[in-house]
Amino acid sequence: MDISKVFQNNEKWIAEKLAVAPDYFEKLAQGQSPEFLYIGCSDSRVTAEDLMGIQPGEAFIHRNIANMVISIDLNVMSVLNYAVRHLKVKQIVVCGHYACGGVKAAMQSTDMGILNPWLRNIRDVYRLHKDELNAIEDMDRRYDRLVELNVQEQCVNLIKTAAVQSAHKERGLLVHGWVFDIHTGKLIDLKIDFPSILKNIMEIYKLD
Numbered sequence: 145m146d147i148s149k150v151f152q153n154n155e156k157w158i159a160e161k162l163a164v165a166p167d168y169f170e171k172l173a174q175g176q177s178p179e180f181l182y183i184g185c186s187d188s189r190v191t192a193e194d195l196m197g198i199q200p201g202e203a204f205i206h207r208n209i210a211n212m213v214i215s216i217d218l219n220v221m222s223v224l225n226y227a228v229r230h231l232k233v234k235q236i237v238v239c240g241h242y243a244c245g246g247v248k249a250a251m252q253s254t255d256m257g258i259l260n261p262w263l264r265n266i267r268d269v270y271r272l273h274k275d276e277l278n279a280i281e282d283m284d285r286r287y288d289r290l291v292e293l294n295v296q297e298q299c300v301n302l303i304k305t306a307a308v309q310s311a312h313k314e315r316g317l318l319v320h321g322w323v324f325d326i327h328t329g330k331l332i333d334l335k336i337d338f339p340s341i342l343k344n345i346m347e348i349y350k351l352d
């Protein structure tokens with residue numbers, strides 16, 4: 145694609161927005177109060193706003209390889225704390241996707257250089273759920289299941305943070321785990337039982 149096409153697309157997009165609402169950008173410039181924080185994969189095929197049908201201003205977005213929530217990653221932790229403590233989002237979503245290259249790489253015994261410590265966090269998810277995963281003989285199904293379990297564990301990682309724990313107690317903040325099925329375009333709610341996970345791990349991770 146010719147990079148200059150991007151600027152033509154932008155002009156077209158501006159015209160479309162202004163045709164519907166002449167004050168669209170003035171309103172956008174006034175500030176944001178997004179309802180939710182979305183943490184997804186950087187994969188170019190898995191967009192955030194587009195697949196959810198939402199508009200600018202509706203979600204605070206963070207994307208990285210394999211939608212990870214790592215406690216010493218200053219980037220994701222800054223996004224989380226800003227979204228929860230300042231923007232006061234009402235929901236947090238971790239959205240993984242089938243055919244995730246990051247999850248696939250973590251399932252293979254290959255030296256990926258600088259990616260090794262990042263992927264190790266996914267290997268840790270595998271180790272936590274090793275019995276369930278190794279019992280799945282179909283490798284494609286096992287791969288899909290690791291994508292799902294990785295989402296679940298990243299939700300747990302959110303729940304371990306003081307920001308999420310206190311916002312849950314104060315104003316009922318919720319955490320959701322979703323998977324985008326790249327083969328069909330469908331968004332699947334993994335229906336992670338947030339209150340029961342919380343109850344289960346609080347004796348270890350309670351901070352407030």
Ligand code: CO
Nearest residue numbers: 185187244245
């Ligand atoms: Co991915």
